[in-house]
Amino acid sequence: MTAADFRRIALSLPEVEENAHMSHPDFRVGGKIFATLGYPDKDHGMVVLPPEEQARFTQTHPKVFVPAKGAWGTRGSTTISLSAVDKTTLKRAMEIAWRNKAPKDLL
Numbered sequence: 329m330t331a332a333d334f335r336r337i338a339l340s341l342p343e344v345e346e347n348a349h350m351s352h353p354d355f356r357v358g359g360k361i362f363a364t365l366g367y368p369d370k371d372h373g374m375v376v377l378p379p380e381e382q383a384r385f386t387q388t389h390p391k392v393f394v395p396a397k398g399a400w401g402t403r404g405s406t407t408i409s410l411s412a413v414d415k416t417t418l419k420r421a422m423e424i425a426w427r428n429k430a431p432k433d434l435l
Contacts, residue, residue, distance in 0.1 A: 329410045329418055331365055334373045337419050338363050341426045343434060360429040363422060368396075373408045375425035382406050385421055392417065404428070 338344055338355040345356050355363040364374040374396060377385065382404050385393040392412045395401030408418065427435060 329413050329415060331370065331373075331410065333415065334363075334365055334408075334410060334418065337415075337422050338365075341423065342430075344426070357426055357429050358431040358434065362425040362429040368407060371410055373410060375406055375408065375421050376404045376428060377406050377421065377425055378428050379404060381421075381424050381428075389413075389417060393421070 335346070335353070335355075339346065341357065343357055347354050347356055349361060349364065352367050353365040354361045355365075362376050366372070367374045382393075382395060385406060386395060389412075392409050394407050394409075396405035396407055406421075408421065413421075
């Protein structure tokens with residue numbers, strides 16, 4: 329997958345807006361960030377997953393998903409290696425992250 333693929337999947341979800349945070353493109357639903365592109369570098373993206381989902385993704389795909397460093401990682405921020413992830417897995421993680429942050433009336 330590429331940065332363009334990551335962006336396209338994020339923007340395909342309902343009511344998503346692209347913005348920027350700390351010099352990285354981010355994707356928001358209801359004003360809340362659920363994904364970031366280019367973190368920690370151009371070869372990665374990041375999604376915010378519930379803890380149990382973060383554990384599942386990092387265990388089943390350890391070369392793709394890694395908790396972000398520090399407190400961000402303990403709160404669900406999970407980095408994704410763009411070159412290692414396939415479209416189906418990225419889309420599934422992105423949808424879970426979107427649902428985790430979407431307003432209840434949008435679900």
